[in-house]
Amino acid sequence: MLNLLFYIFATMTLVPAFLMVTSRSPVSGAMYMIASFVGMACLFVLLEAFFLAILQVLVYAGAIMVLFLFIIMLLDMDEAEDLRTKSLPSMAAMIAFGLLLVTVLSFFKGSYDGPLSPIQATTTTTVVTEAIDLKAKPPALPFSTKARTFGYGLFTKYMLPFQVTGILLLIAMVGVIVLSKRHEAQGGKQEG
Amino acid sequence: MTIGINEFLTVSGLLFSIGMFGVLFRRNTIIMLMSLELMLNAVNLALVGFSRHNQDLDGSLFVFFIITVAAAEVAVGLAILVGLYRKRESVMADHLNLLND
Known part of the structure; x- marks a missing residue:
């Protein structure tokens, strides 16, 4: 059953x-991309990462x-592109694709055989009531299907990266606003 | 044949190859950005697979950060494309040949 679902x-x-x-128009490409992201979320479910599966659908298929x-x-740029398969860059791309495919498939062949081990029951999801000592050595985080352990990990072991990510999002937001703002010409306002 | 981490890694590798092929093969910059997303997603799948294999949550937490960075990257990339389209009226990579000579 699991095998069939995986395939x-x-x-x-x-x-x-x-x-x-290989789709010629960007709109159908985006539609295929959504289907691909949903399939990826299903693969996450098979790996028992339920929280990440939901996140994948929300952020990738939903927002991005x-x-x-x-x-x-907005830009009305659904211009179909003729896929020249005979040109030199396209041939180079195909050769690179083939080489990467062979490398990847031969690299993974037989290196991690065997079925997935079942998730060990853990008791780390206890509620922390005392103040967390950030200087102490971070605890090991065993794999868990609960969203609560994600929060625990993010706010203890990965506190600094979490906050840096927040600043990164702020920088991206400001950058997007600056980039997409129409700059006024020197004389007066530019025509919109 | 049972499904182990090996099969998930193979799917991840195939997806990464397809994404790289898209970046190299296409000239529409929007499709190129989508292929970039595909490559990031392939890495996510490999990270979750290893995280599950090693019974360790760190890989899954890293996926969390990758998703955030991908969202920020797409927002900035699309803003650049909008600015580019306003200037050049095209998003095809072979029309952007100012530095070609």
Whole structure:
């Protein structure tokens, strides 16, 4: 059963991804991309990372692809691209694709055989009531399906990266506003 | 044949190859950005697989950060594309040949 589900979800991820790369119009490419992200979320469910599966659908399929589609619609740039397969860069891309494929497949072949071990029951999701000592050596975080352990890890062991990510988002927001703002010409306002 | 981490890693590697092929093969910069997202996603799958294999949550937490960085990267990349389109009326990479000579 698990095998069958894995093959279905892997096909759901890989086939739309390839169709996206080879689709001529950006809009259908974005649609294939959403299908690919949903398939990836299903693979996350098979790996028992339920929280990340939800996050994948919310952030990638929900937010990022909507942003893509919105920009395509806003700029009205659904121009079909003729895929020249005979030109030199395209041939180089295909050769690079083949080489990478062979390398990756031979690299992973037989290196991690065997089924996935079941998740060990842990008792680390206890509620921390006392103040957390940030100087102490961070505890090991065993794999867990609960969203609560994610929060625990983010606010103890990965506190600094978490805050740096917040600053990164702020920088990105300011950067996007500056980039997409129309700069006024020296004489007066530019025509919108 | 049972499904282990090996199969997930193979899917991840295939996705990464497809993404790289897209970046090299296409000339539409929007599709190139989408292929970049695909590559980041392939890395996410490998990280979650290893995290599950090693019974360790750190890989999954790293995926969390990758998703955030990807969202920020897409926002900035699309803003640059909008500015580019306003100036050059095209997003095709082979029309952006100012430094070509």
